Amino acid sequence: MILDVQQLVKTFGSHTAVAGVDLNITAGEVHALVGESGSGKTTLARCVLGLIPPTSGTVHIAGRPLAGLRRKELRRLRHQVQIVFQNPYAALNPRMTVRQLIAEPLREAGRPVTDVTAELERVGLPATVLTRYPHQLSGGQCQRVAIARALAVGPSLLVLDEPTSALDVSVQAQILNLLLDLREHSDLAFLLITHDLGVVRHIADRVSVMLHGELVETGPTAQVLDSPQHPYTRRLLDAVPGLRPPDDTPPSTPAAATAQGALQ
Numbered sequence: 001m002i003l004d005v006q007q008l009v010k011t012f013g014s015h016t017a018v019a020g021v022d023l024n025i026t027a028g029e030v031h032a033l034v035g036e037s038g039s040g041k042t043t044l045a046r047c048v049l050g051l052i053p054p055t056s057g058t059v060h061i062a063g064r065p066l067a068g069l070r071r072k073e074l075r076r077l078r079h080q081v082q083i084v085f086q087n088p089y090a091a092l093n094p095r096m097t098v099r100q101l102i103a104e105p106l107r108e109a110g111r112p113v114t115d116v117t118a119e120l121e122r123v124g125l126p127a128t129v130l131t132r133y134p135h136q137l138s139g140g141q142c143q144r145v146a147i148a149r150a151l152a153v154g155p156s157l158l159v160l161d162e163p164t165s166a167l168d169v170s171v172q173a174q175i176l177n178l179l180l181d182l183r184e185h186s187d188l189a190f191l192l193i194t195h196d197l198g199v200v201r202h203i204a205d206r207v208s209v210m211l212h213g214e215l216v217e218t219g220p221t222a223q224v225l226d227s228p229q230h231p232y233t234r235r236l237l238d239a240v241p242g243l244r245p246p247d248d249t250p251p252s253t254p255a256a257a258t259a260q261g262a263l264q
């Protein structure tokens, strides 16, 4: 088990953002986390990354508790979980070239900086972008650099917080295919936060549905999307044409075909 979260609670003053969440992710798994805005997805992710301390509950990464570790141990454990944010332009230092941006985490992980080109190749970028700055890259290229940076330290779990919502639809599909490709060639697990149930259907092994700080439903993707148990999950699915289970779905409409076609 790469990630094991138990009874995690995070409050901000009197507001409970995460209200007792259990979540586990195994090696190589793509685990999607969906839920309306403000339901606590990012807060949960920040606790998993050790960026903020939980109010109560535990986070274990590869069997080791995140709390109570000495500084050096914590740093090593933190390398195991990396995050990719929604807006790659905001996440990358605008004054650094792609070469510098990727060399930085390699150095931190004690790996030879000569690997920069190999890291770029892994995310499908040509060596010609090495000397460019973030503003000279497209959104998709920028997100690939952010992913390369996250992968450079050799994580076991990559947390992606709405990694494609700031990108054009065609670029979104390319980034998702990159993630699938990365998974095929490694044991890397993903916690993918997204609002897009089409994306969940396309790439997730399991999905958890969050509402008001709680996970109201968790299960294999097909099971949750085809026979949702919780009313909130049903509402989410109803909002997206073409995603309902076959027996509830009206005959295919042009809108449904488009929603699915966007992911091909």
Ligand SMILES: Nc1ncnc2c1ncn2[C@@H]1O[C@H](COP(=O)(O)OP(=O)(O)OP(=O)(O)O)[C@@H](O)[C@H]1O
Pocket: 012, 015, 016, 017, 035, 036, 037, 038, 039, 040, 041, 042, 043, 044
């Ligand atoms: N640092 C903070 N201080 C106070 N309240 C916070 C803080 N971070 C988050 N919250 C609150 O906690 C709740 C959950 O926020 P969070 O960002 O985790 O939601 P989310 O599911 O990621 O939403 P979105 O889909 O919009 O990104 C919200 O009510 C938010 O206002």
Ligand SMILES: [Mg+2]
Pocket: 041, 042, 043, 161
């Ligand atoms: Mg969020």
